[in-house]
Amino acid sequence: MSDDGYDSSTGQDTGDPRDSDSTNIPVGDVRTRKPSWKRKLVGQNRSFGRPAFTLFVLGLILVVGGIGLPDGRPVLLALGGTGMFSGTLLYYLSTEPLLPAQVCTDTNSVFSRNERLLVQELDFQDIRIYVPNLTESTDGHSTVRLFVPSSSDYVLPTKSSTETLFMNSPSPNRGGIALYPSGTMLFRRFQKISTKKSVTSPKFLVEQVMEAVTDQFQLARTATGTVDTAGRRVTVEIGGSRLGRVDTFDHPTSSFIAVAFAEAIQKPIRVNVEQSEVSESHTLLFDFVEPERKPTSGRYEG
Structure with a gap:
């Protein structure tokens, strides 16, 4: 077997021996592994996914702030709701992937x-x-x-x-x-x-x-x-x-x-x-x- 993990006697790739984790991860798990919800959000459309996620998080922060600050509650809740709504709308309207030029x-x-x-x-x-x-x-x-x-x-x-x-x-x-x-x-x-x-x-x-x-x-x-x-x-x-x-x-x-x-x-x-x-x-x-x-x-x- 060569240094890159190729076994010439069997003609199979046995993995990189320098990677200690490669033998501990079943192949089926690798193939069926799904991206996290955040990667889904950003990956569907890189041009709009990040702004949508940012708007939603900022809106959520403002809503939480409005709950904790009675004096500015109306303004904070209004801004927070607008941010969360805009982020959600932007996300669902931009689910088609875009290829880089x-x-x-x-x-x-x-x-x-x-x-x-x-x-x-x-x-x-x-x-x-x-x-x-x-x-x-x-x-x-x-x-x-x-x-x-x-x-x-x-x-x-x-x-x-x-x-x-x-x-x-x-x-x-x-x-x-x-x-x-x-x-x-x-x-x-x-x-x-x-x-x-x-x-x-x-x-x-x-x-x-x-x-x-x-x-x-x-x-x-x-x-x-x-x-x-x-x-x-x-x-x-x-x-x-x-x-x-x-x-x-x-x-x-x-x-x-x-x-x-x-x-x-x-x-x-x-x-x-x-x-x-x-x-x-x-x-x-x-x-x-x-x-x-x-x-x-x-x-x-x-």
């Missing part, structure tokens, strides 16, 4: 890196186009797919050609991959929560989407969007991204915005990201690909 960032960065390496390995183009109506909408999911062409002189895919991930075609300009965007589920939640009537005009839609980025999903600290006079390009300034760099492959923020516009306007949209040289902000350029117009690179065939 860094956890989400680290998880997304791995998926983004794998997708980027896949595109590089296949020698596909550095072009990202979100195309609507390429899949059947089930359970309210978006019909948008992220298309990455294999040729610079590409042809945008049709619904029948995206039944699989890889689109193999005898014609070299019809090949590529069609991925489900990372912003699909965010768009679905955006549709469910949004109380405003859905619009199809880019100028009105940009206000709703920017509000969702900063307030509803808190993907970034600031987000401002403008639409050019021709209505063919949406420029978005993202500052203080809470999910890392926005210029990564299919980043949730840019993906959500692209899916929202592609679904509402019902036109393919190409995304480019530029990083500011003087700050940590990013500029996202969303260009609509008109069916009757040839885009900067590639063309559309309906």
Whole structure:
């Protein structure tokens, strides 16, 4: 048996011999051990659990003080009752766990890196186009797919050609991959929560989407969007991204915005990201690909 408690003859981990308590604790007890009530209170939602617990304790102290101090009893009892009520209310209204932003960032960065390496390995183009109506909408999911062409002189895919991930075609300009965007589920939640009537005009839609980025999903600290006079390009300034760099492959923020516009306007949209040289902000350029117009690179065939 080695120093770390691994028995090579049996292939079993016998525990750390330096830990005198490890052999005295049954495995079943460890697995069924439950956190204390205080850990439950704080652990359910670290952002609100501690304030709720603090408010409740302070309110309880004031109530006890009011019982012992007749002169200030009305005020102390009122403050104490308010504190206990506020703590209880805050606790029960915040039982849904919250993931730290860094956890989400680290998880997304791995998926983004794998997708980027896949595109590089296949020698596909550095072009990202979100195309609507390429899949059947089930359970309210978006019909948008992220298309990455294999040729610079590409042809945008049709619904029948995206039944699989890889689109193999005898014609070299019809090949590529069609991925489900990372912003699909965010768009679905955006549709469910949004109380405003859905619009199809880019100028009105940009206000709703920017509000969702900063307030509803808190993907970034600031987000401002403008639409050019021709209505063919949406420029978005993202500052203080809470999910890392926005210029990564299919980043949730840019993906959500692209899916929202592609679904509402019902036109393919190409995304480019530029990083500011003087700050940590990013500029996202969303260009609509008109069916009757040839885009900067590639063309559309309906």
